Amino acid sequence: MIGLARRWFQPMPKSLKIFLLAVSSVLVFVVLLGPRFSGVSAATEPQQQQDGAYRQINVYSEVLRHVQTDYVVDPNIPDVTSGALRGLLESLDADSSYLSADDYKAYKADKGGKAQVGINISKRYGYAIVVSTVPGSPADRAGLNNSDIIEAIDGHDTRDISLAMIRMMLEGDSGSELMLAVIRPRRPAPDKIILNRTVAQIPAVTETMYENSSILYLKPLVLDREHVQQVESKLKAMNKAGNKKILLDLRDTAAGDMNEAIRLANLFLKSGTIAMLEGQKVPRQTFTAEPSKAINATAPMTVLVNRGTAGPGELVAAALQDNHRANLVGEKTFGEGSQQKTFELEDGAALILSVAKYESPSGKKLQDEGVTPEVIVASSSSSDDDGVDEDMDDSISPDSQPAAPAPKPAVTVDDQLNKALGLLKSKTS
8 A cells, every 4th residue: 555655646535535445445345355456356366456446446546546636526435435336246247236335234224115107127237227128017008118228217317327216216105206317228218107007917837838838838927936837837737738749938038036947947948957956056956857846748849039028037937948848039138137135234225236147057057147049030020110109108208299199000910929839839849
């Protein structure tokens, strides 16, 4: 730190000294955890790691000195601190967050169970992004689609809000209003959408028969204990009824529990690796299929995925693909699959840090690479430039006039479903 002191030729304000100490501590902590700073990787020698950390602190101190002395106005150092720490955590991955003391207090007090608008959400490009929507929810009725970017929530820029707090902001009392500014492809300005929160009703597993009941179509929207149990029951009934093929639709399946996803994959696998989990301080775990838990491990099978397939849905898709149990049809999945841990700080703030990532049986990290199907088929919404939101009263900017409803097609062609059914038809039982 002697080199750092020599660079300063004027006394530092006390607030800046405190800030530098805090940021320096965080930087050293993060460097020792493993992320790369100034080209220093987790594999380098300890002394080189420390040297790299100190060099980065020197750069930080120089930047902060210019901010303190040369910025157009006297900056609010606590706000700068919070922004720097939030950016530091979000540079790691979307699920890592910094919560200020006030935010963490609200986060701990939140017991869930509130009314929502039906959005599964993450962060990309610094903004909140829609992963998928719940069918029949306010978000679905307003025409929100996966990959729509939420620029602001109730006037608050999502770049300045951690993912944990964004998810809390989407909740509220039943019937309460939520205003979103949504960025869509090829739109010159964000759409202003007003939604009314409702108590979420997650649909049961959809079951449909195709090709004279020879193909059983199953669509679980959420991979929790209840919905996985529904799939298990339907598979047992299928074995008794003599259905011969399975079409599992994991499109827009983004919510649920990773352990339940492992259980679902095991219903179709008698042997083989389902997934792996590992972190710097989390010992490697390998989840292997148990023969006694398999219900139907032989019927020809195809799985549908899209950009809204995330987390638990991706784990199942990757397990079935890598074990050559099923062909995947659709689009590359979202890319999510990590385990978080909360670290409380002395000032009442907290870090929500990803400490381990799930891997496919072939060793690909779901968070980093997602899952790419063998057969790529774009969804109909991928080429829809206009969306449907302009036709709905609660999707229009308050200062604009409602447009006349446009005629909607009587039949929606599902190219992905048709392709998957075609593949299954060609498979012998």
